[in-house]
Amino acid sequence: GENVEQxxxxxxxxxxxxxxxKCTYSDSASNYFPWYKQELGKGPQLIIDIRSNxxxxxxxxxxVTLNKTAKHFSLHITETQPEDSAVYFCAASYPNAGxxxxxxxxxxxxxxx
Amino acid sequence: DAGITQSPRHKVTxxxxxxxxxxxxxxxxxxxxxxxxxPGHGLRLIHYSYGVKDTDKGEVSDGYSVSxxxxxxFLLTLESATSSQTSVYFCAISVGxxxxxxxxxRLTVT
Numbered sequence: 094g095e096n097v098e099q100x101x102x103x104x105x106x107x108x109x110x111x112x113x114x115k116c117t118y119s120d121s122a123s124n125y126f127p128w129y130k131q132e133l134g135k136g137p138q139l140i141i142d143i144r145s146n147x148x149x150x151x152x153x154x155x156x157v158t159l160n161k162t163a164k165h166f167s168l169h170i171t172e173t174q175p176e177d178s179a180v181y182f183c184a185a186s187y188p189n190a191g192x193x194x195x196x197x198x199x200x201x202x203x204x205x206x
Numbered sequence: 207d208a209g210i211t212q213s214p215r216h217k218v219t220x221x222x223x224x225x226x227x228x229x230x231x232x233x234x235x236x237x238x239x240x241x242x243x244x245p246g247h248g249l250r251l252i253h254y255s256y257g258v259k260d261t262d263k264g265e266v267s268d269g270y271s272v273s274x275x276x277x278x279x280f281l282l283t284l285e286s287a288t289s290s291q292t293s294v295y296f297c298a299i300s301v302g303x304x305x306x307x308x309x310x311x312r313l314t315v316t
Contacts (some may be wrong), residue, residue: 094265125303127305129307136307136310137249137307139306142303142304182249184248191239191262192305196248196249196250197248199248
């Protein structure tokens with residue numbers, strides 16, 4: 094089955110700096126890669142996703158890049174703000190009947206004001 | 207929140223007792239999922255459903271059963287709770303590729 098690894102597990106940045114979180118996946122058939130943000134005591138919230146036919150996708154201050162050859166994808170947050178502090182999860186899905194996702198272990202991002 | 211509610215939101219139970227968690231959705235989505243979240247493991251799929259009475263196992267299904275008798279409700283049952291099942295449980299629905307999560311249930315087995 095699919096295996097997703099996520100790094101780093103914790104990341105501390107200064108407000109206004111950029112943050113990058115990286116994930117690798119094992120199954121070359123995977124074709125959908127979402128990113129979730131989870132605030133304390135809440136469920137994960139989908140913030141951006143990318144499909145395998147696209148190399149990059151942006152939404153305001155966040156962007157995701159995908160390298161299918163190397164089987165890795167990354168989340169980029171620019172001009173970080175304190176409200177970006179949360180745990181971020183990457184995931185991957187390969188074509189399957191249940192649209193099942195395999196998640197990385199998570200990154201705790203702390204933005205210091 | 208994609209119209210997903212979970213109940214109860216918190217529960218403490220004793221080892222060996224049965225526990226049922228409920229997920230309710232209001233938008234008639236076909237696919238529903240149960241995940242557990244533990245430190246360092248991200249979210250792991252327990253079971254999922256692709257329609258009324260249609261369910262299948264996920265990565266960590268041992269010790270859990272599910273039922274879906276109505277489109278809007280997906281139940282997760284721990285037949286005999288163990289301490290290793292202490293976790294936060296999330297329900298999700300999918301819209302195409304995208305999955306949306308409920309607020310979670312924190313379960314403690316003592």
